[in-house]
Every structure is written in C-alpha cells, then in structure tokens.
Amino acid sequence: MTAKPTASIGEYLIQRLHAHGVRHVFGIPGDYVLGFYEQLLHSPLQIINTCDEQGAGFAADAYARLRGLGAVCVTYCVGGLKVANTTAEAFAEKSPVIVISGAPGIRERAHNPLLHHKVRDFDTQKKVFEQLTVASAVLDDPQTAFQEIDRVLAAALRYKRPAYIELPRDVVALPGRPHYQPRRAPDVSNRHSLRAALADASEMINAARHPVILADVELHRFGLQPQLLQLARRTGIPVAATLLGKSVIGEQHPFYLGVYEGAMGREDVRRVVESSDCLILLGAFLTDINLGVFTARLDPARSIYATSEKLSVRYRNYEDVRFPDFVRGLQRAKLRRRRLGGWLHPAQLSSKLFPPAPMRPHAPLTVRRLFERLNAFLRDDTIVICDVGEALFGAADLYIHRGTDFLGPAYYASMGFAVPAGIGAQLANPRLRPLVLVGDGAFQMTGVELSTALRYHLDPIVIVLNNRGYGTERPMQDGPYNDVQPWQYHRVPEVLGGGRGFLIRTESELNDALAIAAKPTGGFCLLEVLLDPQDHSPALQRLTRRLGKKI
Numbered sequence: 001m002t003a004k005p006t007a008s009i010g011e012y013l014i015q016r017l018h019a020h021g022v023r024h025v026f027g028i029p030g031d032y033v034l035g036f037y038e039q040l041l042h043s044p045l046q047i048i049n050t051c052d053e054q055g056a057g058f059a060a061d062a063y064a065r066l067r068g069l070g071a072v073c074v075t076y077c078v079g080g081l082k083v084a085n086t087t088a089e090a091f092a093e094k095s096p097v098i099v100i101s102g103a104p105g106i107r108e109r110a111h112n113p114l115l116h117h118k119v120r121d122f123d124t125q126k127k128v129f130e131q132l133t134v135a136s137a138v139l140d141d142p143q144t145a146f147q148e149i150d151r152v153l154a155a156a157l158r159y160k161r162p163a164y165i166e167l168p169r170d171v172v173a174l175p176g177r178p179h180y181q182p183r184r185a186p187d188v189s190n191r192h193s194l195r196a197a198l199a200d201a202s203e204m205i206n207a208a209r210h211p212v213i214l215a216d217v218e219l220h221r222f223g224l225q226p227q228l229l230q231l232a233r234r235t236g237i238p239v240a241a242t243l244l245g246k247s248v249i250g251e252q253h254p255f256y257l258g259v260y261e262g263a264m265g266r267e268d269v270r271r272v273v274e275s276s277d278c279l280i281l282l283g284a285f286l287t288d289i290n291l292g293v294f295t296a297r298l299d300p301a302r303s304i305y306a307t308s309e310k311l312s313v314r315y316r317n318y319e320d321v322r323f324p325d326f327v328r329g330l331q332r333a334k335l336r337r338r339r340l341g342g343w344l345h346p347a348q349l350s351s352k353l354f355p356p357a358p359m360r361p362h363a364p365l366t367v368r369r370l371f372e373r374l375n376a377f378l379r380d381d382t383i384v385i386c387d388v389g390e391a392l393f394g395a396a397d398l399y400i401h402r403g404t405d406f407l408g409p410a411y412y413a414s415m416g417f418a419v420p421a422g423i424g425a426q427l428a429n430p431r432l433r434p435l436v437l438v439g440d441g442a443f444q445m446t447g448v449e450l451s452t453a454l455r456y457h458l459d460p461i462v463i464v465l466n467n468r469g470y471g472t473e474r475p476m477q478d479g480p481y482n483d484v485q486p487w488q489y490h491r492v493p494e495v496l497g498g499g500r501g502f503l504i505r506t507e508s509e510l511n512d513a514l515a516i517a518a519k520p521t522g523g524f525c526l527l528e529v530l531l532d533p534q535d536h537s538p539a540l541q542r543l544t545r546r547l548g549k550k551i
C-alpha cells in the first residue's frame, strides 16, 4: 500500500497498525509523545489509558496474542523502561507487540543537552529495546521513515515477536516519503526440503503404533489451529498440549488428552506422551516449565520436532522449511487413519479431571475445590487468564471449551500479567468474558488496572487467590519475605468507585458469588477467595519440590 500523499509519519504508522487489525493502543502520554497522542485521538484507533505503563504493556501483549498484533505507546524512558519487562515477556513467549515511544526531537539533541527523562545517551532506551525486540527503528529521517515502519512491522508479524519504534517529537507531524516497495521474494520453503521432510515424517507416523501430537504455542501464533484440528480428526492421533500452548485446541474434543508437563502434570497424560513411539511436537518450546522442570522424558529418536526455527525427524534435520508449510503439508499428507486413540483407555481421552463432587456448603475453600468449581463455571465465551502461582498451576487442568481461550505467562512467568491482560483480551475480542485468576501477591502489582476496566466498561471476573503471600515460594524456602501486607481485596470497588466485590470463605459463598458474577454485571466482579497459606495444588507441590532441590 502507498500512503496518502499528505500522510505524516505518525499518521502513516497509525494507518499501518490499522491495516493489520489494531484498533486499540495502550499507554500513558508524556510531553515527548503528546503530538502522536493527538494524532491517535483523531484516528480510528482508540487510546486506552492504563494506570501504569506495565499494565499497558501486559494488556497489549494479551491483545496481540488474540488479534495477531498489539501496540503500546509511551513516553521516553520513564514510560519506555517500564514496559521493558512486559516486552521481554512478549519476546520470550512470542507475542507481536509494537512498542511506540516518544522521544526528544532530533533538533533538540544537538550538543547533547541534559533533557528530562534522558538516562545516559539519547539512544540508551533504543539500545535496551534492541535486546528485547526482533526489530527496532528510530524514525529520525523523513526520507526513510515510512520504509522503516514497514520493515519493523513486517519483522514483528513474521517472527511473532515485539518490535520498537521511536518517534522523535519533531518528526511526528512531518510528511514522510511514499516509497517504492520492491516486490519481495515471497518467504517460502525450499520445495525439495519440504517434500523430503513430509515424506520422512509421514513414513514414521504411518509405521508407528502409538503416535501422539504435543501441541504448543506456535500453532496458535501462526494461526494453525484449524490445521491441527483437521490433522487430529483425519488421522485419529490424540493431542496433548503444553502449559504455554494450553487451549491451542478446544479441550473438549474427543481426541484431547490434557496438559503434558513431565512429572509436574497428570500421570496419565505423561504416560501416554512418553510411551509414544512417534511423538509429533508441533510449535513446541522446550522450556523448563513446559517440561515439568526437565522431568520430561522425550526421546528425539522417537520424535518429530517442528517449530519456526527448527525441523527434525528423529535425528535428521531439514533446512529452509517454514513451520506453517510443514503443518499444512502434514494435514494433507497420506496418513493412515486410525480409530481415535484406539490403544488408549477411554477415560484418558477428554476425561473430566474433576468429577462434580457434592458441595459442602460450609467447608472452607481449598485450592482443589476452587478449581473444581471454576471448571463447572466455564462457558463457551469464557477466556481464562492466569497470573503466575497457584492461579497458573491450578488452571492447567481446567477444561477450556474452545481453542485459544487460555492465556498465561507460562514461560517468562512475570507476576502482574493477568489483570491487565484481561483488559487487553476483552478489548481484542469483546465477545469474550475474561475469568482472571490472580494471586494476592501479583494482584498487589497490577490489580489497580481494574480501574482501567471500569473506565472502558469492561466486565472481567477476577478471582484473587488470597493465601496471604507468595505461596509458590513457601515450600521452596519460607520466611517473612514471602508475606504481603494483607489487603481487603474485596473492598477495592469502594476505592475505585465501581465494580462488585465478594469475600469468599466457604463453598456456598463461592457458589453464590459466581451465580451473581455470571450475569451481565456492567462492571468487574472481584472475588477474594481466602485460602490456607499451606494449601497447594498438586502441580505446584511437585514443581516446588523439584525447584527447591535446585536452590
């Protein structure tokens, strides 16, 4: 596309974001970025003002995970460096967020004056973001600015990772130069390599007795969920997911096994995956958490391993094969059709982990009972968003109804993700109702963003798991440093001036509050659930035992 001849550099950036599906930009203005905010205000993109930049960064990350691209817009250094952590998470977990930062004007930089917000040199922030993004640009030259914008956006979209654009304040309103875009050679696989890899993989799968697919996050980032579904349906090969890739397919499909996490996860899933004579790892990040702190026993001699960075069948590597081409190729390949998971016990497929147990109305809530109840509460329009801690580990066994309705920072694992991510997710897809699961410690970091939910008329249901501190860390090593100041979380609505709060001690109180929250409430519902500090989910007990040994 060529820009309107009159487009300024800022306007062109807005046009390009819009063309890629972005409708909201998260952030907080400052004098170095006010010019661009004014342009945003008069554009089809809506500014979402958060309370803190970190909230904006996490919201944009969730937005990008759901919509394919997100944007956060902040001022120089004081704002920019606050989204360094959220950008790191987006990088590590492959989420294409465009970080737009205002900056001192080019003319202001002569003779290196000590302008406010500058750290060391004018390019200090740029250098930081070079480490955290896949592409970066300072738009300091109107001749090349449009081209730079296109280059940076293309890299973010291609690699599904964040990118950085710095807008010096004196160039935002300058007209850019429409540039000639040479037709780039399409980014395609090497035909021969692709054909050989598919033949090799098909032969291995057809010869196998117990093939299993382990599906992970890149299937989601590259939009290959339909291909995965087809592949499983057509071949009858069962599918397990990793924690990071959880809900890459709907979890009520008959061929879905559950979350595989080595020794940390469910034993039945582990047995099926590890005993497979042909494990097809699709888009998998072999991280410590995904692999149950390296308790996973996956044998490369019995594996097909395909990601955007590497493709191997047993020990043979194939170069120049794009991940989407391989997955699409597998979906169409001549693969033997089997009776769905024929060798598995039916209970291993699509098993309900938590059979509905009779309610004990006055019993104090436990982590296990909380998740049992939440499992029954999920609906087709629920998106579950977890923070680090019990929230994430307990939720591994929730049954998510449709594909891609679960978000959690299951690799980089930064606390503070879930509440702002709930905001980004609901703006990305207003048909979804976020169910946000967050520990009390994480809530103290970014829970204030519920204010943003109110301001923009969003209605997440937020469960604060109040176990009086950093529960995840207690079994590893405990001390007063794991305590947090006890807040009255359920009274947060009083301070914010909206939303509803509930204090939950028993099973019947949880039931009643969920029944109210399930109806359209016109604002957020915060359920503060009191839990025993020593009560842990089975997954967390196993994880902390292993991590504890490594200290």
Ligand SMILES: Cc1ncc(C[n+]2csc(CCOP(=O)(O)OP(=O)(O)O)c2C)c(N)n1
Binding pocket: 388, 389, 390, 391, 413, 414, 415, 416, 438, 439, 440, 441, 442, 443, 465, 467, 469, 470, 471, 472, 473
């Ligand atoms: C930003 C950040 N700081 C510190 C940590 C280390 N950490 C991991 S889990 C955890 C405790 C989380 O406490 P809480 O949110 O209350 O959840 P709980 O473990 O109690 O379920 C901490 C401090 C982290 N992962 N992220």
Ligand SMILES: [Mg+2]
Binding pocket: 389, 439, 440, 441, 465, 466, 467, 468, 469, 470, 471, 472
């Ligand atoms: Mg806690």
